[in-house]
Amino acid sequence: MLTLRKSEDRGQADHGxxxxxxxxxxxxxxxxxxxxxxxxxxxxxxYISPGQGFGTHGHKDMEIVTYVLEGAVAHKDSLxxxxxxxxxxxxxMSAGTGIRHSEFNPNADQRTHLLQIWIxxxxxxxSPSYEQKFYEAVDKRGKLRLVASPDGASGxxxxxxxxxxxxxxxxxxxxxxxxxxxxxxxxxxxxxxxxIVNGTALSEGDAVMIEKxxxxxxxxxxxxxxxxxxxxxxx
Numbered sequence: 001m002l003t004l005r006k007s008e009d010r011g012q013a014d015h016g017x018x019x020x021x022x023x024x025x026x027x028x029x030x031x032x033x034x035x036x037x038x039x040x041x042x043x044x045x046x047y048i049s050p051g052q053g054f055g056t057h058g059h060k061d062m063e064i065v066t067y068v069l070e071g072a073v074a075h076k077d078s079l080x081x082x083x084x085x086x087x088x089x090x091x092x093m094s095a096g097t098g099i100r101h102s103e104f105n106p107n108a109d110q111r112t113h114l115l116q117i118w119i120x121x122x123x124x125x126x127s128p129s130y131e132q133k134f135y136e137a138v139d140k141r142g143k144l145r146l147v148a149s150p151d152g153a154s155g156x157x158x159x160x161x162x163x164x165x166x167x168x169x170x171x172x173x174x175x176x177x178x179x180x181x182x183x184x185x186x187x188x189x190x191x192x193x194x195x196i197v198n199g200t201a202l203s204e205g206d207a208v209m210i211e212k213x214x215x216x217x218x219x220x221x222x223x224x225x226x227x228x229x230x231x232x233x234x235x
Contacts, residue, residue, distance in 0.1 A: 001212050002198055005034070007205025010045075017052035021045040023189070023207060037187050037209055038231035039161050042118035045205060047111055048073075053104030059095035063119040063159045065148055066091040066103075067167070069191055069225065071112030077101035081130045085114075089134045090147045090167075092157040096126040115191060115227070120234060121160040131157040140167050142174030144218070144228055164230040170195050170221025178216045178228060185231050186210040193224030 011022035011029025022029045023043040024036055035041075041062070053074070066073060066085055073085040077093070078100040085091045093099060105112040133155065139145045148165035152158040156165075168176060171193075180186055188197050189207040196219050197208050210216060218226060 001210070002200055003209040003211075004200060004202075005207040005209065007203065010205065017049040019047040021205060036120065036234065038185055038229075039120040039122075039163055039234045040117075040187055040229055040231055041120050042116065043189055043207075044116045046114050046116060048105040048114070049111055050105055050108050054102060056100055056102045058098060058100045059093070060098045061121060061124045062095045063121050063161055064093040064095060065117040065119065065157070065159070065165065067115040067117065067191070067227065069113040069115065071110050071114075072106055073112055073114060074104045074106040075101060077130065079128060079130055081132075083132075085132065088137065089132055090157055092131045092148060092159060094121070094126060094129045094160055096124075096128040099128040115189075117165075117227075119159055119161050119163055122162060123160055126160060133157055135167065137169060140169045142168075142170060142176065144168045144176050144178055144226075162232050166228040166230070168218065168226045168228065170218055170224045170226060172221065174221055175217070175219035177218070178230065180210070180214055180216065180230065183232065185233075186213075186216050187229040187231060188216065188218075189227045189229075191225040191227060194220075194222045195224040195226055196220035197226075 013020045076082045144166035149156045190202045194203045
């Protein structure tokens with residue numbers, strides 16, 4: 001079963017320096033029909049103006065993944081981590097008992113486009129921790145590259161949840177498939193471009209929720225960048 005979530009149906013906010021689209025309930029956007037999908041709790045599609053950003057704020061008991069599509073994010077946190085996140089990199093923070101951080105667009109003349117993803121952890125009260133890794137475009141070209149997993153498999157960042165996150169780039173004849181184990185579900189988000197997922201055409205910002213299927217098929221890409229989440233049920 002496939003359920004389409006069109007880009008224009010997402011929540012939105014315009015703060016001048018920040019334009020956001022919310023796939024799930026967040027801040028002022030409250031939607032009882034879209035609170036989470038399994039442990040996937042947040043996909044915020046954010047555009048940040050030059051020199052602007054989020055001041056120091058706190059998180060607790062959440063797995064937070066930042067995926068930059070354009071520009072850069074200057075990150076600083078209470079664990080002492082500091083530096084820029086650029087396209088190709090995946091940053092993971094396990095907030096655990098509590099972490100404070102800030103995120104800014106360090107560029108004076110270029111906007112930043114990022115996806116901030118929250119995954120509900122399978123435990124609470126853990127010590128906060130941080131990871132940041134770079135993945136070459138060639139490793140995502142025409143395939144699904146594992147970038148987050150519970151055990152750090154294949155060089156992925158490690159999250160505290162039985163969930164897998166893949167990133168892929170698809171154009172022209174490039175295609176890929178991903179098998180789903182019994183009881184698993186998938187969420188596919190198109191970060192940019194367009195693509196066909198299990199026969200359903202998706203454009204930038206669209207997503208599809210896949211349940212009671214054994215395989216996810218991706219094809220027909222037009223300069224597409226895709227994130228696929230392989231998820232169990234939220235316990």
